[in-house]
Amino acid sequence: MITAWQSILNLPEHTPHAVVMILVLIISYLFVVLPCSLIMAFMERKLSADLQARVGPNRSGPAGFFQPVSDALKLMQKVDSPSSNRAEAIWLGIAGMALYSTVAVLPLGSLILLVDTDMSVFLPFWGVIVLTFATLMMGLTQDTVSGWLGGLRTSLRGMAGVFPALIAVLCAGLPAGGFSWSHIAAAQSAAPYHWTAFNNPFGAISLIVFLMSGMIVLGVAPLDGAISFSELRGGTAAHLSGPKLGMFRLSRFYGMFLWCVMAVVLFLGGWSIPEGLTEALRDSNSFGVIVLIELFVLLIKTFAVMLLIVMFSQVTPRMRVDQVTDLNWKVLSPFSLISLVGFAFWTAWLHG
Amino acid sequence: MSLREYLATDFTNWSLGPYHPALPGPMMLRLQLDGEIIVSGETEAGFLHRGLEKALERHSWQSSLTYADRLDPESAIFGELAVCLAAEEIAGIDVPRRAQNIRVILSELTRISSHLGFLARMAKAVGSTPMFHYVLRDRERVLDLFELLTGARFSINFLRLGGVSADVTEGFIERVIDVCELIRIRLKEYNDLFSFNHAFLKRSSWIGVLSSERARALGVTGPNARAAGLSLDVRKSAPYSGYELIDFEIPVGRGEGGTIGDAHDRFVLRLREITQSLEILKQSVDSIPAGQFQSVKISREFTIAPGEAYSRVESPRGTLGCHLVSDGGTRPARVQFKTPSTGHMLTIPELVIGTRVEDISVILLSLDISLAEFDR
Amino acid sequence: MDTNELKRKLEIKGAGSSLKQSLAIDVGSLAHTAQFLRDEPNWQMDDLENISAFEMKGDILLTYFLKSSSTGKTMVLRATVTPKTETSEVDAVSVSHLWAIAIPLEQEISELFGVRFQGGKTRPHQVLPEGWRGFPLRKSYVFPIEFASIKHQRHEHE
Structure with a gap:
């Protein structure tokens, strides 16, 4: 895999692995994560405008395509309010580190997986849990009721949402026989009826559970009690402005991107392209083309999932935070357990 | 321990x-x-006390209506109507039938506009942005009508003592009928999208329950009282301006989403009131009598004989009362408004007890309080 | 006045929806009269619609609009209080123990006219800002030139 990267980047043979890894991290962040987060931000704005019978951004770039860029530039040049809260800065740093460490395990293609162990799937969950905890602590260090309630609600939401999500991940790993990205991708193929979601009757349930618990964990409207603009004015982020607000928004979109990519790889076939094509390309040693095509397929599916999420979030009114956790514990968790049992029986029946 | x-x-x-x-x-x-x-x-x-009642004492009778228009910006005509009815009662001015009919048309259009604003605020309170935008788009059609007739969208400044300031044309009536048809179609869309949406029901049913006993004890009138179960409507109990000739019903809360008098009931009740207003409009535009639109011409030196009167109108928020005193001069001696939001504000300390922080917005906005008219 | 005198007055004057038929009483017996009208089965005036105040030649007239929710009849009570000087406060009796709607109405009258409602629940600075002097709705009120170091005239000679 390192060799694949070395040949893509045309690096000399004896480059230390650490340097390659760092380069890969930087490249994937700059060229995949950042643009995709910006594209997701744009999609959300334009789609939600369409659903609300508005025009949406239409000034910067064709059809307002560069709106997130101009937002970012605008936020960068704002003077940040002086925050005398050292503790908050520390927790913000920890939250950032936790979130962006997941770039290392982002499943972007079969040849460019940086870390391909059985724990790859679970690292984002760890990152998300740390993020939740850090937001809780950030909220508690603030002096306002908005901060306290926002932090407490975030922690409730975050801790609650990971439970059904993890069960759903277990469901996806069962037919694959392992949890590394390559195992899971190998268990599916390009054809939709081989995807985990459509392979057996319980797949769709676990896909939906995974997506909804993702929305709960990340705080995507309508399940965003902690950011609740109508009373908390943004919760823990109520006082952010300038570059910090830009980073906060970007990290939210990155979280959504991460979750959608995971959903696609676990349940919707990931980057699989038809076998014959892969063979032909592999024979002709054009790794770069394989990477690009796989990335393309992956991103198309990711944006389709994002579209679904935006449509759902626009049509549904926001739910109260205790109703969100009720939904989580009383609806999503039982369904995830049912689908886990179903998957187990199905896999045993198929393979035994 | x-x-x-x-x-x-x-x-x-x-x-x-x-x-x-x-x-x-x-x-x-x-x-x-x-x-x-x-x-x-x-x-x-x-915070919005602007000394409206004192200002009304310092200007002529002609200007008093312009000030009364600013009592509540969303339902401007009702302030004017209250002052007009009281002044016309003291002065003994007869209002021609045509002018009365025009007043009814504008009142019901304002009621529809105000209730649409309420629907938008409720949608925003629970975070349903599409509903918010759809409702405001349709409200713009009603405001276009006001602009066509009076020149302004909200503060229409259209009534005069003895009638209205200008006549309505055939074109205006056609457009009113078109807008009524549009609102009728849209009401069904709102019901499909939002009114009985499960998430909205969870946010608003059994929240902020105002019982009929408390509503009566706190002096709540209007849609909030009707949602609580009291059947109070000035248009039926003390009709004015031709309402006695119009056939319409007063909707009362039925508690379909949760219980009678909860926030969802107040929401659904106002939807029903829009339907009733459409019915009233239909009858009014079908039969506008020919005649004058104004019976007297007021100048700045117009005086009214000494006397006083108390008029009541049914504004979109409740019973708006106006106590008007004249001492025979060119200016009113006292204009006092009894606004419906006074009673609604009294319910807030009771309704928020025991609820959660996220319900505050829903409760407060479901009461449809106007701070402008509360403070004057 | 006591109950019998009140009954006699009511029989003479009657009650009606027009303000021309109102009952004038003195301010001390206001609460008692209102309660009588509320409880007496002939009248049953159990709704307070409005409390209005206006100044006529130095006297402040308080007008209470009562209504019966069962019969729909309305009734008007009037009480007159006279402040000793143009800027002094004057006392009246509160009816907020009978009707909750009286609280905000009496609040406004107390701040804008300078009428102290005994037994009432008025708080300071609800309508007018802190530090405001005078009672704006009195006819004798003179607007201050300056408040909170903001002048309401631009030039000295206006």
């Missing part, structure tokens, strides 16, 4: 306002919170 005592926490004081997304206008809401549950609440208003 029991576990409960050991884990007991203190209450937090949180004051929202004067400007806050959850509040209907500039007011302070001081809450004591036990975690997320509200233990007690207290309101303070007066």
